[in-house]
Amino acid sequence: MTYLPKPKLHHPGLPKNALGLTHRDYEGAISTLCAGCGHDSISAAIIQACFELDIEPHRIAKLSGIGCSSKTPTYFLGTAHGFNSVHGRMPSVLTGANLANRDLIYLGVSGDGDSASIGLGQFAHCIRRGVDMVYIVENNGVYGLTKGQFSATADKGTKSKKGVVNPDSPIDLVALALLLGATYVGRGFSGDKAQLVPLIKGALRHKGAAFLDVISPCVTFNNHKGSTKSFDFVREHNDAVNRLDVILPQKPITADYEPGEVVEVPQHDGTILRLLKLDADYDPTDRVAAMDYLFEHRARGEIVTGLLYVEPHSTDLHDELGTVATPLNRLAEAELCPGSAALSKINAAHR
């Protein structure tokens, strides 16, 4: 936590993106989280991803619930749209906003308490409906704002800072998301931006429900020996299945790899997700195999990270509902209420 605002001066040689913006233009207010909080690294990764994708900040709507994680949208993309909703209710608000204006990019930011406890139902339904969004859970396994009680994602047997052992089974949000039909599922680590930034970029370009579980050590309450969400533990048990490169449609593809080393997954907008395999047998387009792999490796005490599943030609809620291409909030009264003649016609169809 810092009292001073970040000075406005910046490095004179800072790169600019296609919009002429530097990454500093994607910042928000100064963070009030604890010094060293993993969440701040995730904010920095979101800033970097939006900068690299040349996204105009006002094209993004950031939504959150309650908790340390849910405070973070204030700390990035200061000129984006934002809504800080009720505890666990971010998914409903996001769904509603998305239905009203399908033109914006929706970024839901939540935590393990917000999504795995009070908002678990909301989380599930939002994912299974295929709302076009990026849903990031900043997962530290504890309730930081209330001084470090275990959250629902804390592993069984994990020790609290005071030495209490967690007796409950954890909720694995990645496994849930796979089960519920998310079309882009990944897991990252706040301490590895080289992996996290491309995962966020891919999610931003993906159509449909993109879910990212980002392990984010709580330096104040959950970064000790006996925790499975500490910097040291995650680094020692990290099993990254692949390395993602997000290639935008207009960018030429240059790097060459041996056959079999790389999987390329095209997205609806022409973006190509190129995955360098770190595990030769891992197929990120096979949902069932992904779940098998996840369970096997979790049983061995490993934390599987990377882009775990992606559906090449995914669809979203609007496709399913057959809504018009124009955002509903831009339709005039005449289009939204076509009049009694149209109503009679609809009623007649039901007779």
Next chain:
Amino acid sequence: MSEIGELRVADRNHQAAVTGMPPTDIEDPRYFHKVVDCQWACPAHTPVPEYIRLIAAGRYADAYMVNWWSNVFPGILGRTCDRPCEPACRRARVEREPVAICRLKRVAADYKDDIRDRLPRPAAVKNGFRVALVGAGPASLTVARDLLPLGYHCVLFDQDRRAGGMIRTQIPRFRLPEEVIDEEVGYILGLEPELRLGERVESLKALLDQGFDAVFVGTGAPKGRDLDVPGRREAAAHVHIGIEWLASVSFGHVKRIAERVVVLGGGNTAMDCCRTARRLGGKEVTVAVRSAFAEMKASPWEIEDALAEDIPILDHLVPLEFLHENGKLTGVRFRKVRTERDALGRRSLVPTGEPDLVIPCDVVLVAIGQEPAFPWIERDIGVAFDRHGLPVVDPLTFRSTHPKVFFGGDAAFGPKNVITAVAHGHEAAISIDLVLRGRDPRDRPPPSTRLTSQKMGLHEWAYDNEVSLEARRRVPHLPRSRALASLEAEVELGFDPEQAWHEAERCLNCDVQTVFTRSLCIECDACVDICPMDCITFTVNGPEAELRGRLKAPARNLDQPLYVSAPLPTGRVMVKDEDVCLHCGLCAERCPTGAWDMQKFLLETARAGCR
């Protein structure tokens, strides 16, 4: 992108690159000293940020004393210094203009209380050694200041009746009031050197024969260069050497000048000549320079002040002839040239082919350079001279080839400036003290350094870490009509306390160092994310040239070092580019483990008598 990705693969395998940069040795005082760009650039290594903070706190006398110990003449230098510190100032690299360091120094001198009881006292016990100081300018006075309190008997010789040397004779009063000179020279005379003023030393041999244990030559560069072109002799009565003319003005021998004046030369002396001429009745004063305007030797601010007094500066003019009629000067004829550079960048002036230019005038002031002169040093007494007529002097000890004779200031290596003369004086005093104590003068005493944590609390530092966004302030000037009406009226009025505070706040506190403790780092990236200047990168090590190219922001300023840690648990190293660090301390505030700390580095150069 794939570059970073590959690095990550390397991280995973914990492959620290063995061919990378060695960890930075922060124990070496030169490392952190160099980060304090202003102090590093100052010949006397004055701890600039230290006194600027004291000024911001309104502690003017304390700020003055920090200066006084280091550069001896804060009030004089605060008005006249060549300020090598300012082009070096980090502020110019992160914002636009450097902190007005020089004029802040003047603030300390202007607003201090009586500091006399803080000065050293004359030595109670003499040590028996007698040291002759030839020339009572800034170099000799510095030697006297350093040696007198140690008990040396110092004898100051000068041809003029008052001590001060070129400070008194060559710098016009409208830039440096007499009372400032009297005050600061007075502090040294208060240490009770033996004064032999008005006494010109005519023979070094004779001086050595008087049994001095050491002789320091601080006679400056008293010989103004002349211009030997046709008409010089015929018009001699109307052609003056700049520094001699300035001295005559200073002593009151010259009180008027004719209306049309041409000043030849583009250095600071030329600027002083033309501005003085404007005040003595010169109505049409013109400066003519051989080189391009942009290559003039004068400090930019002095050029600015001359231009502001309606003095045109014409460049690319080579004087060919003094025109005269019946022994009366009528003008100067110039050839018009342009600058050309060869493949190696060497400059030559080539005639443009245009007709010559004649500037009509009544008087010419020649300010085209000055040099040391040693007609009083016998060539057979062991003091060797090089082919330029300069003494052979050891640049470390300032000792000549004669074991008892030392040189400093302009007399040692040719004309520089006051602050350089002071720096020479300090070093020569150390050498004289070492030699007379039977030590090897090449075995130099190290500087004293202190590194002190500034942490007071979670978000509290002992320094003001908020970065001011204010632009550099201009020093208020006397209205031109009043300035030109008097030779004595000081043109620059100096900052008032409020302006000084704003200007002092612009200082980035570069002496408050970012100190990294590798063993405490958990590689959480918090410092990387918060750093407003993208100075910090955690990456695999590599050779410097390659590493500089792949940092979070490329480190293109090769003058500025990279601070590199030993390998961290992931195999990476911390690399900090010192170039544009704001010293805001946010990395340390964000660090959950205290791996970063802000520590004030205070370096004081050794002084004579240090043991």
